[in-house]
Amino acid sequence: MQTQSRLFDDLARVAGGALGALSGVREEIELLVRGRLESLLADMDLVSRDEFETVKAMAAEARAENERLAARIAALEGKAPGADADSGADTGTGV
Structure with a gap:
Protein backbone atom coordinates (compact mmCIF):
# COMPACT_ATOMS: atom_id res chain seq x y z
CA MET A 1 0.00 0.00 0.00
CA GLN A 2 2.88 2.34 0.74
CA THR A 3 4.27 1.81 -2.75
CA GLN A 4 0.95 2.90 -4.22
CA SER A 5 0.91 5.97 -2.01
CA ARG A 6 4.49 6.79 -3.00
CA LEU A 7 3.57 6.25 -6.66
CA PHE A 8 0.62 8.62 -6.36
CA ASP A 9 2.81 11.18 -4.58
CA ASP A 10 5.38 10.94 -7.37
CA LEU A 11 2.69 11.27 -10.02
CA ALA A 12 1.25 14.30 -8.23
CA ARG A 13 4.70 15.92 -8.10
CA VAL A 14 5.30 15.23 -11.80
CA ALA A 15 1.86 16.59 -12.71
CA GLY A 16 2.44 19.65 -10.54
CA GLY A 17 5.80 20.24 -12.19
CA ALA A 18 4.27 19.85 -15.64
CA LEU A 19 1.52 22.33 -14.79
CA GLY A 20 4.13 24.76 -13.49
CA ALA A 21 6.11 24.41 -16.71
CA LEU A 22 2.96 24.90 -18.80
CA SER A 23 2.11 27.99 -16.80
CA GLY A 24 5.55 29.39 -17.58
CA VAL A 25 5.10 28.62 -21.27
CA ARG A 26 1.68 30.28 -21.23
CA GLU A 27 3.10 33.42 -19.64
CA GLU A 28 5.94 33.50 -22.16
CA ILE A 29 3.52 33.13 -25.08
CA GLU A 30 1.32 35.91 -23.67
CA LEU A 31 4.35 38.21 -23.44
CA LEU A 32 5.38 37.41 -27.01
CA VAL A 33 1.86 37.96 -28.37
CA ARG A 34 1.47 41.19 -26.39
CA GLY A 35 4.81 42.47 -27.68
CA ARG A 36 3.92 41.60 -31.25
CA LEU A 37 0.51 43.29 -31.01
CA GLU A 38 2.07 46.42 -29.51
CA SER A 39 4.58 46.46 -32.35
CA LEU A 40 1.83 46.10 -34.97
CA LEU A 41 -0.25 48.84 -33.36
CA ALA A 42 2.76 51.15 -33.21
CA ASP A 43 3.34 50.59 -36.93
CA MET A 44 -0.28 51.54 -37.67
CA ASP A 45 0.15 55.09 -36.31
CA LEU A 46 -2.86 54.71 -34.04
Missing part, protein backbone atom coordinates in the same frame (compact mmCIF):
# COMPACT_ATOMS: atom_id res chain seq x y z
CA VAL A 47 -3.38 57.32 -31.36
CA SER A 48 -3.25 56.51 -27.69
CA ARG A 49 -6.33 56.72 -25.48
CA ASP A 50 -4.95 59.88 -23.83
CA GLU A 51 -4.44 61.60 -27.19
CA PHE A 52 -7.93 60.57 -28.29
CA GLU A 53 -9.55 61.88 -25.12
CA THR A 54 -7.63 65.17 -25.41
CA VAL A 55 -8.75 65.74 -29.01
CA LYS A 56 -12.30 64.70 -28.12
CA ALA A 57 -12.39 67.33 -25.36
CA MET A 58 -10.96 69.95 -27.73
CA ALA A 59 -13.62 69.14 -30.33
CA ALA A 60 -16.41 69.40 -27.76
CA GLU A 61 -15.06 72.76 -26.61
CA ALA A 62 -14.82 74.01 -30.20
CA ARG A 63 -18.38 72.84 -30.89
CA ALA A 64 -19.68 74.68 -27.82
CA GLU A 65 -17.80 77.84 -28.83
CA ASN A 66 -19.21 77.57 -32.36
CA GLU A 67 -22.73 77.37 -30.96
CA ARG A 68 -22.10 80.40 -28.70
CA LEU A 69 -20.74 82.41 -31.63
CA ALA A 70 -23.65 81.40 -33.88
CA ALA A 71 -26.10 82.57 -31.21
CA ARG A 72 -24.16 85.81 -30.81
CA ILE A 73 -24.18 86.45 -34.57
CA ALA A 74 -27.91 85.77 -34.71
CA ALA A 75 -28.48 88.21 -31.86
CA LEU A 76 -26.31 90.88 -33.46
CA GLU A 77 -28.02 90.47 -36.83
CA GLY A 78 -31.36 90.89 -35.12
CA LYS A 79 -30.25 94.17 -33.51
CA ALA A 80 -28.73 95.72 -36.65
CA PRO A 81 -30.79 98.61 -38.06
CA GLY A 82 -32.45 97.70 -41.34
CA ALA A 83 -31.55 94.04 -40.90
CA ASP A 84 -33.74 91.64 -42.77
CA ALA A 85 -33.60 87.94 -43.55
CA ASP A 86 -32.21 88.47 -47.07
CA SER A 87 -29.35 90.80 -46.13
CA GLY A 88 -26.92 87.91 -45.76
CA ALA A 89 -27.89 86.45 -49.13
CA ASP A 90 -26.26 89.21 -51.20
CA THR A 91 -23.63 87.61 -53.45
CA GLY A 92 -22.14 90.87 -54.70
CA THR A 93 -22.96 90.15 -58.35
CA GLY A 94 -25.32 93.10 -58.70
CA VAL A 95 -28.03 90.89 -60.17
Whole structure:
Protein backbone atom coordinates (compact mmCIF):
# COMPACT_ATOMS: atom_id res chain seq x y z
CA MET A 1 0.00 0.00 0.00
CA GLN A 2 2.88 2.34 0.74
CA THR A 3 4.27 1.81 -2.75
CA GLN A 4 0.95 2.90 -4.22
CA SER A 5 0.91 5.97 -2.01
CA ARG A 6 4.49 6.79 -3.00
CA LEU A 7 3.57 6.25 -6.66
CA PHE A 8 0.62 8.62 -6.36
CA ASP A 9 2.81 11.18 -4.58
CA ASP A 10 5.38 10.94 -7.37
CA LEU A 11 2.69 11.27 -10.02
CA ALA A 12 1.25 14.30 -8.23
CA ARG A 13 4.70 15.92 -8.10
CA VAL A 14 5.30 15.23 -11.80
CA ALA A 15 1.86 16.59 -12.71
CA GLY A 16 2.44 19.65 -10.54
CA GLY A 17 5.80 20.24 -12.19
CA ALA A 18 4.27 19.85 -15.64
CA LEU A 19 1.52 22.33 -14.79
CA GLY A 20 4.13 24.76 -13.49
CA ALA A 21 6.11 24.41 -16.71
CA LEU A 22 2.96 24.90 -18.80
CA SER A 23 2.11 27.99 -16.80
CA GLY A 24 5.55 29.39 -17.58
CA VAL A 25 5.10 28.62 -21.27
CA ARG A 26 1.68 30.28 -21.23
CA GLU A 27 3.10 33.42 -19.64
CA GLU A 28 5.94 33.50 -22.16
CA ILE A 29 3.52 33.13 -25.08
CA GLU A 30 1.32 35.91 -23.67
CA LEU A 31 4.35 38.21 -23.44
CA LEU A 32 5.38 37.41 -27.01
CA VAL A 33 1.86 37.96 -28.37
CA ARG A 34 1.47 41.19 -26.39
CA GLY A 35 4.81 42.47 -27.68
CA ARG A 36 3.92 41.60 -31.25
CA LEU A 37 0.51 43.29 -31.01
CA GLU A 38 2.07 46.42 -29.51
CA SER A 39 4.58 46.46 -32.35
CA LEU A 40 1.83 46.10 -34.97
CA LEU A 41 -0.25 48.84 -33.36
CA ALA A 42 2.76 51.15 -33.21
CA ASP A 43 3.34 50.59 -36.93
CA MET A 44 -0.28 51.54 -37.67
CA ASP A 45 0.15 55.09 -36.31
CA LEU A 46 -2.86 54.71 -34.04
CA VAL A 47 -3.38 57.32 -31.36
CA SER A 48 -3.25 56.51 -27.69
CA ARG A 49 -6.33 56.72 -25.48
CA ASP A 50 -4.95 59.88 -23.83
CA GLU A 51 -4.44 61.60 -27.19
CA PHE A 52 -7.93 60.57 -28.29
CA GLU A 53 -9.55 61.88 -25.12
CA THR A 54 -7.63 65.17 -25.41
CA VAL A 55 -8.75 65.74 -29.01
CA LYS A 56 -12.30 64.70 -28.12
CA ALA A 57 -12.39 67.33 -25.36
CA MET A 58 -10.96 69.95 -27.73
CA ALA A 59 -13.62 69.14 -30.33
CA ALA A 60 -16.41 69.40 -27.76
CA GLU A 61 -15.06 72.76 -26.61
CA ALA A 62 -14.82 74.01 -30.20
CA ARG A 63 -18.38 72.84 -30.89
CA ALA A 64 -19.68 74.68 -27.82
CA GLU A 65 -17.80 77.84 -28.83
CA ASN A 66 -19.21 77.57 -32.36
CA GLU A 67 -22.73 77.37 -30.96
CA ARG A 68 -22.10 80.40 -28.70
CA LEU A 69 -20.74 82.41 -31.63
CA ALA A 70 -23.65 81.40 -33.88
CA ALA A 71 -26.10 82.57 -31.21
CA ARG A 72 -24.16 85.81 -30.81
CA ILE A 73 -24.18 86.45 -34.57
CA ALA A 74 -27.91 85.77 -34.71
CA ALA A 75 -28.48 88.21 -31.86
CA LEU A 76 -26.31 90.88 -33.46
CA GLU A 77 -28.02 90.47 -36.83
CA GLY A 78 -31.36 90.89 -35.12
CA LYS A 79 -30.25 94.17 -33.51
CA ALA A 80 -28.73 95.72 -36.65
CA PRO A 81 -30.79 98.61 -38.06
CA GLY A 82 -32.45 97.70 -41.34
CA ALA A 83 -31.55 94.04 -40.90
CA ASP A 84 -33.74 91.64 -42.77
CA ALA A 85 -33.60 87.94 -43.55
CA ASP A 86 -32.21 88.47 -47.07
CA SER A 87 -29.35 90.80 -46.13
CA GLY A 88 -26.92 87.91 -45.76
CA ALA A 89 -27.89 86.45 -49.13
CA ASP A 90 -26.26 89.21 -51.20
CA THR A 91 -23.63 87.61 -53.45
CA GLY A 92 -22.14 90.87 -54.70
CA THR A 93 -22.96 90.15 -58.35
CA GLY A 94 -25.32 93.10 -58.70
CA VAL A 95 -28.03 90.89 -60.17
